[in-house]
Amino acid sequence: MIRVALDAMGGDVAPEVEVEGALQALASLPQTFCIQLLGPAAALEAEVDKYPDADRSRIEIHDAPDIISMSDKPLQAIRRKKKSGIVVGLELQKTGKSDAFVSAGNTGAILAGSTLLLGLHDGVERATVATPFPTATKPVLVLDAGANVDCSVKEQVGFAYLGTVYMRDILGQANPTVGLLNIGEEDGKGNTISREVNRALKQCAGLNYIGNIEGRDILAGHSKFGHVDVVVCDGFVGNVVLKFYESVARLIFGLVRGKAPDILERADVRDAFQILDYSQYGGAPLLGIKGVTIICHGASTSNAIKNAIRVAVQAVEAGLSSHIGAEFASQEALAST
Numbered sequence: 001m002i003r004v005a006l007d008a009m010g011g012d013v014a015p016e017v018e019v020e021g022a023l024q025a026l027a028s029l030p031q032t033f034c035i036q037l038l039g040p041a042a043a044l045e046a047e048v049d050k051y052p053d054a055d056r057s058r059i060e061i062h063d064a065p066d067i068i069s070m071s072d073k074p075l076q077a078i079r080r081k082k083k084s085g086i087v088v089g090l091e092l093q094k095t096g097k098s099d100a101f102v103s104a105g106n107t108g109a110i111l112a113g114s115t116l117l118l119g120l121h122d123g124v125e126r127a128t129v130a131t132p133f134p135t136a137t138k139p140v141l142v143l144d145a146g147a148n149v150d151c152s153v154k155e156q157v158g159f160a161y162l163g164t165v166y167m168r169d170i171l172g173q174a175n176p177t178v179g180l181l182n183i184g185e186e187d188g189k190g191n192t193i194s195r196e197v198n199r200a201l202k203q204c205a206g207l208n209y210i211g212n213i214e215g216r217d218i219l220a221g222h223s224k225f226g227h228v229d230v231v232v233c234d235g236f237v238g239n240v241v242l243k244f245y246e247s248v249a250r251l252i253f254g255l256v257r258g259k260a261p262d263i264l265e266r267a268d269v270r271d272a273f274q275i276l277d278y279s280q281y282g283g284a285p286l287l288g289i290k291g292v293t294i295i296c297h298g299a300s301t302s303n304a305i306k307n308a309i310r311v312a313v314q315a316v317e318a319g320l321s322s323h324i325g326a327e328f329a330s331q332e333a334l335a336s337t
Contacts, residue, residue, distance in 0.1 A: 002033040002316050003060075004309050005098040007085035008047075009039040009067055010105025011305075012298050018104070019047040021305025023054050028306065033313050034058040036098055038085035040065045064088040070298065074108035078116060086110055090117040093291050100312035102283065104296035104305070111147050111286060111295075118291040121321075123328030125155040127288035129235070129295060130166055131242055132281045135221035141167055142181075142218065142231045145284060146239030156180075156197045156232050158328075160207055162287040163230035165327050169318040170285075170311065176229035179213035181237060185224065186212070197232070206331070215241065219248075282307030291321055 006022050008015040015037075022035045037044050041063035048054060048061070066081035078087060086105055090113050092098035103110050107129070115127055131145035143159045144151065151159075160178045167176035180198050182190040187198060189212060201209045210225040217223040218231055218241065233241070256263055282304050283296035292315045294308045315321070 002100070002313050003036055003092075003098045004033050004100045004102060004312050005036040005038055005062075005089035005092050006305070006309065007039070007064075007089055007101070007103035007105050008037045008044055009064070009085050010103040010298070011296065011300050012104075014104075015039055015044060015047050017300065017302050018305055019044065019051075021300075021302035022059075022309065023048075023051050024302055024306040025309040026055050026058055029310055029313070031058070032317070033309070034060065035309070036060045036062055036089070036092065038062050038064040038089050062088055062092070068106050068109050070106050072106060072109065074106060074112040077106065077109045078113045086113050087117070090114060090291075090293075094118055099316045100292035100294065102294045102296065102305070102308045102312050104283075104298050104300045107146070107295055110293060114286055114289045114291070114293045118289045118293070120288050121290055121325040121328050123158075123331060124162070124288040124324075125152070125158050127286050128159050128162055129238075129284045130159075130163055130287050131238070131284040132171070133218055133231075133242075133245060134281070135219055137221045138173075138227075138229070139171060139281065140218055140221055140228055140231055141171070142233065142238055142241065143287070144233065144235035144238050145242050146235045147286070148235040150236070151193075151234035153193060153196045153200050156193075156234065157200050157204060158288070159232050160201060160204065160209070160230060161327055161331065162324060163232065164207060165324050166285060166287060166320065167229050169320045169323055170314050171229075173229050175208050177227055178207055178209045178230040178232060179211065179217065179223060179225070179228045180209075181215065181218075181231050181233040181241070182212040183214070184212065185214060193234075201232070206327075218245075280307060282309070282311045285311065285315060285320075287324065289321070290325070292316055 066084040130143035132139040283294040286293040
């Protein structure tokens with residue numbers, strides 16, 4: 001049985017949304033996992049009691065009375081709030097009592113806690129937030145999506161390998177293509193570090209690198225060099241793109257609802273909009289740590305929480321963390337020969 005620890009106090013409407021999403025996951029996903037709810041025990045018991053049909057045999061409640069707010073300084077919060085859902089959940093995984101951690105809480109605290117408590121695989125410079133972007137065809141994985149604002153050449157090369165393993169393990173791409181987000185497709189385009197990253201990626205063994213891509217290629221899912229599976233960038237650029245992308249779906253939906261609301265009654269139109277719904281992807285994996293952490297949007301719906309749990313279970317079943325460790329070990333071995 002896979003054990004998924006869920007920070008039930010992380011989101012904007014906690015714990016209602018988290019508990020509802022957890023119970024949706026228990027009811028609709030394969031029965032290969034149990035949920036460990038983390039938060040003030042009495043409040044969580046009261047919330048679960050609202051669902052008399054819930055499968056209580058697959059629910060554990062772990063008391064975590066401390067709350068890490070979005071305004072808390074990440075490292076300080078991890079060190080001082082030892083009984084928060086983030087720390088308790090990661091400690092469970094560190095001690096072998098849990099297999100994955102999911103939270104819609106303070107991203108910086110989740111990153112800091114995962115790095116400090118679980119550690120990084122040898123060869124990984126920094127953990128990275130990898131966000132799946134919906135497109136008209138297949139999802140495109142963008143990393144880093146905001147965890148690391150300033151990134152070195154080596155770190156961005158590491159992102160390419162991390163994204164490649166994730167696309168193979170979780171999204172079933174046998175030989176994922178990698179593109180570097182830049183202001184032009186030609187090798188000479190970009191700032192100094194972008195040009196250096198491009199040169200470094202061209203020399204990397206085991207990567208299916210297709211070269212520079214532009215922002216328009218993300219939504220299209222392809223560039224003139226072919227389909228794109230993994231998009232590499234620093235966290236500053238990645239987070240700007242992510243926030244802009246989120247606004248595109250809202251804009252399109254708002255325009256249609258305002259100008260032609262009847263169209264939204266059509267099943268095919270609803271299906272088309274569902275492609276742009278981030279909640280279908282649940283959360284963003286934190287890649288590079290020795291374990292499984294899924295980071296959700298603070299405004300996550302219960303559907304997003306449910307799907308984040310699904311992604312966490314998939315990551316454990318696929319052996320994602322061990323595969324990342326093996327990938328970087330092989331790269332270290334190649335570099336030393």
